[in-house]
Amino acid sequence: MEFTFLGTSGGMPTKARNVTALALQHGAPRHWYLIDCGEGTQHQLLRTRLSVMQLQAIFITHAHGDHTFGLPGLLCSASMNGRTEPLFLIAPRPVWNFVESALGNTDSSLSYELKFLDSEAEDFYWEDHALQVTTTELSHRVSCRAFSFTEKNLERQLLKEKLVADGIGAGPAWGALQKGEDVILDNGTLIRSGDYTTVNRAPRKVVIGGDNDNPDLLAAACNKAQVLIHEATYTQEVADRVGSWPQHSSAAQVARFAQSAGLPNLILTHFSSRYQYNPNTKPYIGEVEAEAAGLYRGNLFMARDFARYQLSRNGILEATEPQGFPAQPGSGQRPSHDKARDQHD
Amino acid sequence: MEFTFLGTSGGMPTKARNVTALALQHGAPRHWYLIDCGEGTQHQLLRTRLSVMQLQAIFITHAHGDHTFGLPGLLCSASMNGRTEPLFLIAPRPVWNFVESALGNTDSSLSYELKFLDSEAEDFYWEDHALQVTTTELSHRVSCRAFSFTEKNLERQLLKEKLVADGIGAGPAWGALQKGEDVILDNGTLIRSGDYTTVNRAPRKVVIGGDNDNPDLLAAACNKAQVLIHEATYTQEVADRVGSWPQHSSAAQVARFAQSAGLPNLILTHFSSRYQYNPNTKPYIGEVEAEAAGLYRGNLFMARDFARYQLSRNGILEATEPQGFPAQPGSGQRPSHDKARDQHD
Numbered sequence: 001m002e003f004t005f006l007g008t009s010g011g012m013p014t015k016a017r018n019v020t021a022l023a024l025q026h027g028a029p030r031h032w033y034l035i036d037c038g039e040g041t042q043h044q045l046l047r048t049r050l051s052v053m054q055l056q057a058i059f060i061t062h063a064h065g066d067h068t069f070g071l072p073g074l075l076c077s078a079s080m081n082g083r084t085e086p087l088f089l090i091a092p093r094p095v096w097n098f099v100e101s102a103l104g105n106t107d108s109s110l111s112y113e114l115k116f117l118d119s120e121a122e123d124f125y126w127e128d129h130a131l132q133v134t135t136t137e138l139s140h141r142v143s144c145r146a147f148s149f150t151e152k153n154l155e156r157q158l159l160k161e162k163l164v165a166d167g168i169g170a171g172p173a174w175g176a177l178q179k180g181e182d183v184i185l186d187n188g189t190l191i192r193s194g195d196y197t198t199v200n201r202a203p204r205k206v207v208i209g210g211d212n213d214n215p216d217l218l219a220a221a222c223n224k225a226q227v228l229i230h231e232a233t234y235t236q237e238v239a240d241r242v243g244s245w246p247q248h249s250s251a252a253q254v255a256r257f258a259q260s261a262g263l264p265n266l267i268l269t270h271f272s273s274r275y276q277y278n279p280n281t282k283p284y285i286g287e288v289e290a291e292a293a294g295l296y297r298g299n300l301f302m303a304r305d306f307a308r309y310q311l312s313r314n315g316i317l318e319a320t321e322p323q324g325f326p327a328q329p330g331s332g333q334r335p336s337h338d339k340a341r342d343q344h345d
Numbered sequence: 346m347e348f349t350f351l352g353t354s355g356g357m358p359t360k361a362r363n364v365t366a367l368a369l370q371h372g373a374p375r376h377w378y379l380i381d382c383g384e385g386t387q388h389q390l391l392r393t394r395l396s397v398m399q400l401q402a403i404f405i406t407h408a409h410g411d412h413t414f415g416l417p418g419l420l421c422s423a424s425m426n427g428r429t430e431p432l433f434l435i436a437p438r439p440v441w442n443f444v445e446s447a448l449g450n451t452d453s454s455l456s457y458e459l460k461f462l463d464s465e466a467e468d469f470y471w472e473d474h475a476l477q478v479t480t481t482e483l484s485h486r487v488s489c490r491a492f493s494f495t496e497k498n499l500e501r502q503l504l505k506e507k508l509v510a511d512g513i514g515a516g517p518a519w520g521a522l523q524k525g526e527d528v529i530l531d532n533g534t535l536i537r538s539g540d541y542t543t544v545n546r547a548p549r550k551v552v553i554g555g556d557n558d559n560p561d562l563l564a565a566a567c568n569k570a571q572v573l574i575h576e577a578t579y580t581q582e583v584a585d586r587v588g589s590w591p592q593h594s595s596a597a598q599v600a601r602f603a604q605s606a607g608l609p610n611l612i613l614t615h616f617s618s619r620y621q622y623n624p625n626t627k628p629y630i631g632e633v634e635a636e637a638a639g640l641y642r643g644n645l646f647m648a649r650d651f652a653r654y655q656l657s658r659n660g661i662l663e664a665t666e667p668q669g670f671p672a673q674p675g676s677g678q679r680p681s682h683d684k685a686r687d688q689h690d
Contacts, residue, residue: 011425012387012418012421012422012425013387013388013391013422014391015391015392018388019418039384039385039387039388039414039415039417039418040384040385040388042357042358042384043358043363043384043385043388046358046359046360047360063450063451063452064451064452064453065417065418065421065447065451065453068451069384069414069417069418069421069447069451070384072384072410072414073357073364073384073410073414076357076410076414077357077358080356080357094450094451094452095450095451097446097450098446098447098450098451101442101443101446101447101450102410102414102443102446102447105408105439105440105442105443105446106408106409106410106413106414106439106440106443107408107409107439107486107487108409108410141452142452
């Protein structure tokens with residue numbers, strides 16, 4: 001199970017960070033899922049090995065533009081590339097309306113079926129061959145949901161001694177049982193996979209939050225999760241100055257929650273465009289990291305664009321691409337109007 | 346008068362070219378105008394000195410997504426930066442509908458007034474302090490307009506001998522007359538600027554086409570224009586293979602028209618995403634250039650992203666940034682499905 005951050009900025013892009021999007025790779029080779037789709041997500045994809053042709057489903061946490069404005073372009077480019085496989089768009093209803101209006105008013109038709117599913121349905125549940133997905137309601141200026149992804153179809157170990165003891169010798173039946181299939185032997189006996197195999201590890205589970213000013217809402221969802229990916233738009237000091245209106249989390253809030261929930265891994269993202277990667281230009285993004293590190297004892301990661309993480313079968317999260325902040329002095333956004341931005345991250 | 350190409354790809358972005366957008370700088374320092382706004386235009390702007398705070402008006406040639414999907418993000422970012430000055434959006438009505446739906450469905454409000462003007466009104470004419478703008482109907486799959494920009498308020502030369510002969514001595518009156526203002530002398534005489542000044546050059550005029558399969562439609566608009574900027578989506582060979590459905594121009598079509606119209610300068614843009622900047626990867630974009638160069642004897646330019654051009658007061662067009670194609674082997678798009686793309690550039 002692998003994650004690729006395609007955008008880690010809140011509100012608007014900077015030279016170093018695009019607005020929010022995250023790729024989750026799992027299941028069949030090259031199959032992947034997209035969580036949020038800020039403007040320029042399709043451009044970011046051109047710099048990865050991910051292709052819109054193998055995209056299985058798009059999940060949108062909430063309707064704000066920094067999480068959705070990339071949808072029309074990405075959907076049209078998939079069509080121009082000749083996609084025919086249906087694509088799920090799992091999102092709040094206003095996002096469907098936005099997409100339908102964008103396609104309709106720009107004379108755009110898709111070469112494949114776009115299957116809308118309401119992420120805010122009360123009994124929401126979605127699964128495919130590889131993953132099961134549930135939602136958690138968050139607290140933000142607009143309706144917003146976290147998505148919890150739990151893997152399915154874990155690899156089974158054969159109970160060989162029991163098989164031999166019951167007179168079922170090695171052969172094609174063993175392979176079928178290991179795949180989870182029940183088998184009828186030549187003598188007509190039904191052999192159930194569940195009786196002769198075992199799954200000897202926990203399923204991987206990842207919780208991906210949207211914008212949210214109350215991480216505690218994720219307490220139940222984070223049960224048995226190895227990873228939480230959550231926004232940390234600013235430090236507590238900036239959050240206090242900005243006031244409660246934007247309804248974002250500070251690094252301190254998320255870190256405290258992750259610590260109390262006993263989460264082994266926390267990845268922070270969705271940083272305010274004010275934060276710079278150059279330590280000599282204030283505010284420095286290292287302040288966000290330092291605040292979280294002071295309150296959380298698990299493995300803390302600061303997402304950056306194109307950072308990749310691998311979650312192994314035994315639940316260990318490792319960065320597979322160089323970590324830390326890009327060493328690009330002046331790579332943040334241009335000087336801007338901080339006061340105005342305070343209202344909009 | 347200066348032009349900065351922010352995107353030069355048709356249909357979809359590649360690693361080397363974004364979808365269509367063009368900045369025109371003229372008038373007051375840092376004032377500029379945007380023509381078309383494909384997805385990622387605001388990202389491109391971060392790599393220029395242009396700011397959405399000084400943007401005077403946006404002109405959209407037609408509704409297709411590769412010319413419009415960047416609008417919601419750019420408009421919202423201007424708001425997050427605290428813009429208060431009204432902004433003109435001069436576009437076909439479906440583009441207004443797209444923008445209004447995008448803002449409405451994503452809970453986005455703007456900090457400034459967006460003034461819609463219908464670019465397809467029969468008597469369309471727009472002007473501000475620096476430019477007058479007219480439209481020409483083109484031939485494309487959807488309704489599409491070219492915009493002709495003609496400069497206003499050209500600098501005046503004082504007719505000093507006449508002033509002296511008429512007893513009007515050097516003084517503040519001369520300055521006012523040169524600015525185009527009429528003056529009342531101390532003795533009560535009205536002195537008209539037009540009688541004592543002259544404009545000794547032609548106004549600069551630039552025609553910026555949208556998508557169009559019939560350049561001849563621009564014959565009247567190109568009268569007295571120094572520059573035509575027009576799409577050349579592919580070579581004639583590819584255009585013939587693709588067929589007439591997409592309604593684009595080949596390089597040969599545009600070059601023949603520019604030659605017959607006696608245009609001194611032609612800038613080609615909106616190249617199919619298939620074209621590569623690496624001469625060893627086919628199809629090579631140099632094929633498009635060679636086709637045009639064989640039929641057009643004026644100054645031919647192949648636009649590329651971030652290329653800048655200056656049109657001097659005497660009508661000379663010069664590239665102010667390094668020209669030619671980026672020397673980035675493999676910098677084009679990933680291998681894709683040519684046949685599907687034929688239908689969608």
